[in-house]
Amino acid sequence: MFEGKASVTANMCMGPSAFLLRMRAPAVAREAEPGQFVLLRVSTTYDPLLRRPFSICRTVGDEVEILYKVVGRGTSLLSEARPGDELEVMGPLGRGFMPPQGTPLLVAGGMGVAPLAFWAGKLRDMGHEPEVLLGAATSGELFGRKLLEDAGARVEVATEDGSEGFAGTVTELLGRVLEPSHHVYACGPRGMLRKVVALTEEMEVPCQISVEEVMACGVGACMGCAVRAREGGYLLVCRDGPVFDGKKLVL
Ligand SMILES: Cc1cc2nc3c(=O)[nH]c(=O)nc-3n(C[C@H](O)[C@H](O)[C@H](O)COP(=O)(O)OP(=O)(O)OC[C@H]3O[C@@H](n4cnc5c(N)ncnc54)[C@H](O)[C@@H]3O)c2cc1C
Ligand code: FES
Incomplete structure (x- = not known):
C-alpha cells in the first residue's frame, strides 16, 4: 500500500458535476485490483482534514483514474485540481471483486460505474464478455458509459424518465434479464443494492456488491465505516469490503 504524493495529470468534466481525475501514482497503478479504492486528500491543504474515498476506475500505465461526482465541499475542491497539482493519496485499499462462477452481469447505478469499469476491463482480459446494465435518472447522467465501452463491455442503459434505453x-431492467447462469456484480445507491440483492437471492444467483460508507482512517482503525452483518455484529467497509457477498450485509 502506497502513501504519498500523486501528481494530477488531468481532471476532465464528464457531464453535470461529474469529473474524471487522472493522477500519476505508479505504485498504486501497479497494485490496484478492481473494486479497491484510494483515500485522497482533496486539496493541497489540510482543509478539509479527512481524506475522501474513491473507487479506482481505471489504471493506464503509471496513472490511476477516479470518476467522481461533486456532492459536497471535498469533491467541489477536488474539481478545482489542475494538472501539476500534487495530492496526497493512500492505496490501493480494501478488498476487490472475486472471479465469477457464472456469466458476469454488472449492474451500475450513478457513480457505481467507477469500480465496475475497472472490473469490466479485467473480466475482458480473463476471457469473459462482460455485460453491464447502467442506470441513471436521465440520459445526461449516464456517466462512464464510454469508460465501460472502452473496457470492452456491452452496455444496456436504463433511464427513469425514459429519455434513453429501457424506461x-x-x-x-435487471429483473427482466437476470438468468440462473449469471453472476451479478453491483455498485450504486443503497436502495438499488438492496433490490439487486433481493432479486439475486430469489433466483439463487451469486452477487457481489460494492458498498459506500462515510470513512475516516480507511484501514480498519476508527470503526467509522461499520455496516451491520446479517450474522450479527458489524463489518468494516474499508477493511472487510468495500466489495461484499450480497448475502452478508443488512442493507
Ligand atoms: C469505498 C468508496 C468508494 C467510493 N467511490 C466513489 C467514486 O468512485 N466516485 C464518487 O463520486 N464517489 C465515491 N464515493 C463517495 C465519495 O467518497 C463521497 O461522495 C465523498 O467523500 C463526498 O465528499 P464531499 O466532501 O464532497 O462531501 P461531504 O460534504 O462529505 O458530504 C456531502 C454529502 O455526501 C454524503 N456522503 C459523503 N461521503 C459519502 C460516502 N462515502 N458515501 C455516500 N455518501 C456520502 C454525505 O452524507 C452528504 O450528504 C466512494 C465512497 C466509498 C466509501
Ligand atoms: S474508515 Fe476507519 S475503520 Fe473504516
Whole structure:
C-alpha cells in the first residue's frame, strides 16, 4: 500500500458535476485490483482534514483514474485540481471483486460505474464478455458509459424518465434479464443494492456488491465505516469490503 504524493495529470468534466481525475501514482497503478479504492486528500491543504474515498476506475500505465461526482465541499475542491497539482493519496485499499462462477452481469447505478469499469476491463482480459446494465435518472447522467465501452463491455442503459434505453430503473431492467447462469456484480445507491440483492437471492444467483460508507482512517482503525452483518455484529467497509457477498450485509 502506497502513501504519498500523486501528481494530477488531468481532471476532465464528464457531464453535470461529474469529473474524471487522472493522477500519476505508479505504485498504486501497479497494485490496484478492481473494486479497491484510494483515500485522497482533496486539496493541497489540510482543509478539509479527512481524506475522501474513491473507487479506482481505471489504471493506464503509471496513472490511476477516479470518476467522481461533486456532492459536497471535498469533491467541489477536488474539481478545482489542475494538472501539476500534487495530492496526497493512500492505496490501493480494501478488498476487490472475486472471479465469477457464472456469466458476469454488472449492474451500475450513478457513480457505481467507477469500480465496475475497472472490473469490466479485467473480466475482458480473463476471457469473459462482460455485460453491464447502467442506470441513471436521465440520459445526461449516464456517466462512464464510454469508460465501460472502452473496457470492452456491452452496455444496456436504463433511464427513469425514459429519455434513453429501457424506461425504468436499472433494477427493473435487471429483473427482466437476470438468468440462473449469471453472476451479478453491483455498485450504486443503497436502495438499488438492496433490490439487486433481493432479486439475486430469489433466483439463487451469486452477487457481489460494492458498498459506500462515510470513512475516516480507511484501514480498519476508527470503526467509522461499520455496516451491520446479517450474522450479527458489524463489518468494516474499508477493511472487510468495500466489495461484499450480497448475502452478508443488512442493507
Ligand atoms: C469505498 C468508496 C468508494 C467510493 N467511490 C466513489 C467514486 O468512485 N466516485 C464518487 O463520486 N464517489 C465515491 N464515493 C463517495 C465519495 O467518497 C463521497 O461522495 C465523498 O467523500 C463526498 O465528499 P464531499 O466532501 O464532497 O462531501 P461531504 O460534504 O462529505 O458530504 C456531502 C454529502 O455526501 C454524503 N456522503 C459523503 N461521503 C459519502 C460516502 N462515502 N458515501 C455516500 N455518501 C456520502 C454525505 O452524507 C452528504 O450528504 C466512494 C465512497 C466509498 C466509501
Ligand atoms: S474508515 Fe476507519 S475503520 Fe473504516
